[in-house]
Amino acid sequence: MERLPKKERHQRLARLIEDNPFITDRELTRLLKVSIQTIRLDRLELGIPELRERMKLMAERSFDAVRSLPLHEVIGEIVDLQLDKSGISIFEIREEHVFSRTGIARGHHLFAQANSLAVAVINDEVALTATADIRFIRQVKLGEKCIAKAYVRSSGKRKARVEVFTYVGEETVFRGDFLIVRSAGALQDGGGDRLADRD
Amino acid sequence: MERLPKKERHQRLARLIEDNPFITDRELTRLLKVSIQTIRLDRLELGIPELRERMKLMAERSFDAVRSLPLHEVIGEIVDLQLDKSGISIFEIREEHVFSRTGIARGHHLFAQANSLAVAVINDEVALTATADIRFIRQVKLGEKCIAKAYVRSSGKRKARVEVFTYVGEETVFRGDFLIVRSAGALQDGGGDRLADRD
DNA sequence: CCCCTCTTAAAACCAGGTACTAAATCAGTA
DNA sequence: TACTGATTTAGTACCTGGTTTTAAGAGGGG
Numbered sequence: 001m002e003r004l005p006k007k008e009r010h011q012r013l014a015r016l017i018e019d020n021p022f023i024t025d026r027e028l029t030r031l032l033k034v035s036i037q038t039i040r041l042d043r044l045e046l047g048i049p050e051l052r053e054r055m056k057l058m059a060e061r062s063f064d065a066v067r068s069l070p071l072h073e074v075i076g077e078i079v080d081l082q083l084d085k086s087g088i089s090i091f092e093i094r095e096e097h098v099f100s101r102t103g104i105a106r107g108h109h110l111f112a113q114a115n116s117l118a119v120a121v122i123n124d125e126v127a128l129t130a131t132a133d134i135r136f137i138r139q140v141k142l143g144e145k146c147i148a149k150a151y152v153r154s155s156g157k158r159k160a161r162v163e164v165f166t167y168v169g170e171e172t173v174f175r176g177d178f179l180i181v182r183s184a185g186a187l188q189d190g191g192g193d194r195l196a197d198r199d
Numbered sequence: 200m201e202r203l204p205k206k207e208r209h210q211r212l213a214r215l216i217e218d219n220p221f222i223t224d225r226e227l228t229r230l231l232k233v234s235i236q237t238i239r240l241d242r243l244e245l246g247i248p249e250l251r252e253r254m255k256l257m258a259e260r261s262f263d264a265v266r267s268l269p270l271h272e273v274i275g276e277i278v279d280l281q282l283d284k285s286g287i288s289i290f291e292i293r294e295e296h297v298f299s300r301t302g303i304a305r306g307h308h309l310f311a312q313a314n315s316l317a318v319a320v321i322n323d324e325v326a327l328t329a330t331a332d333i334r335f336i337r338q339v340k341l342g343e344k345c346i347a348k349a350y351v352r353s354s355g356k357r358k359a360r361v362e363v364f365t366y367v368g369e370e371t372v373f374r375g376d377f378l379i380v381r382s383a384g385a386l387q388d389g390g391g392d393r394l395a396d397r398d
Numbered sequence: 399c400c401c402c403t404c405t406t407a408a409a410a411c412c413a414g415g416t417a418c419t420a421a422a423t424c425a426g427t428a
Numbered sequence: 429t430a431c432t433g434a435t436t437t438a439g440t441a442c443c444t445g446g447t448t449t450t451a452a453g454a455g456g457g458g
Binding site: 025040050052053 | 413414415416
Binding site for chain 1: 257259260311314327329330338
């Protein structure tokens with residue numbers, strides 16, 4: 001019954017909406033014991049969009065995530081590819097790739113980009129990663145664009161050694177040394193990315 | 200201009216909505232050259248809900264997905280953890296982790312499980328991966344349950360070396376050697392997983 | 399010709415809002 | 429005490445993107 005101070009109400013409101021984005025203003029009036037106009041003023045002040053807008057944003061995010069996941073097969077966009085020689089791919093660090101608290105990209109995304117590229121650059125129907133030696137040189141933050149460059153250092157019948165360097169601007173942020181195995185028969189792998197599997 | 204037969208229109212309608220769920224009935228009238236009433240009858244017949252309902256469903260799905268993904272931060276379920284000593288996590292290979300054509304798990308998921316565990320086992324507020332040396336020993340297929348075991352081999356003030364072995368049943372499928380850096384200040388990392396970031 | 403399906407139209411209504419105007423309430427202070 | 433300004437509540441008009449219902453043409457087929 002006792003009215004909360006405005007600030008506290010704002011906090012509660014934000015919290016309530018955050019952990020149930022599907023709540024209507026009308027339901028919020030019941031929980032916060034203020035009029036619907038107050039709720040709406042509060043949302044306005046806090047920059048919280050209306051229910052439908054919230055749902056739309058969520059839907060769009062998940063839709064984009066699904067759509068942008070033919071990347072699911074090859075992580076990062078390959079912009080240049082000279083089979084058995086070299087390749088370049090670009091990968092932008094987005095919300096879903098970072099720790100929410102720190103904004104630092106999770107390591108396996110950088111690994112995934114490099115790994116995908118290393119496999120893609122090998123000119124064979126089935127190519128899988130056998131071993132990898134990797135180094136995270138500096139942390140990568142939300143919004144940064146990672147450019148990975150792969151160079152095939154040696155290329156035998158069965159195996160190829162691929163070096164990958166990932167840059168953000170001028171800085172090297174990641175370095176990886178991959179041993180890629182060609183040919184479908186003699187898999188010794190836990191699942192490298194396959195060029196042939198891209199969409 | 201020429202009107203399509205009803206069946207064909209239905210197919211087109213379903214297709215259009217499928218690959219742009221955010222389309223309104225009004226926009227559909229333009230694309231299909233029929234009245235808005237016809238569009239609505241069609242949706243009714245096909246059991247396609249209205250725009251808002253579609254968005255809501257998508258939003259709910261993604262919300263559920265996010266909620267059920269504290270896994271998002273640590274890949275695999277940690278079933279045992281002795282800080283600075285050892286840890287065990289379980290990760291089941293599902294549809295979304297494999298190449299659709301071959302059913303072989305993509306390497307970065309195995310890497311992610313091992314990396315997450317390696318970081319989690321380090322008893323520090325902020326721990327990030329500096330380097331990793333990994334080996335995919337055999338491919339892992341859809342449905343297989345990967346059990347990763349991490350052992351802290353040496354643990355200094357700044358750095359810790361963690362070895363991770365991943366098994367499917369009795370077989371070793373993956374092996375990784377991680378150098379994990381403690382403490383927030385001296386990051387030299389591209390983003391390892393952080394224990395503190397788990398939900 | 400009537401009947402039937404398909405299509406279009408029009409009107410009433412709804413949820414969940416926005417935008418705007420205005421009044422009531424409360425706190426502090428000159 | 430009265431004035432001032434922020435806060436809260438109320439009310440109205442309007443919007444989108446629909447649903448429901450009721451009705452009426454259009455175009456065949458028997």
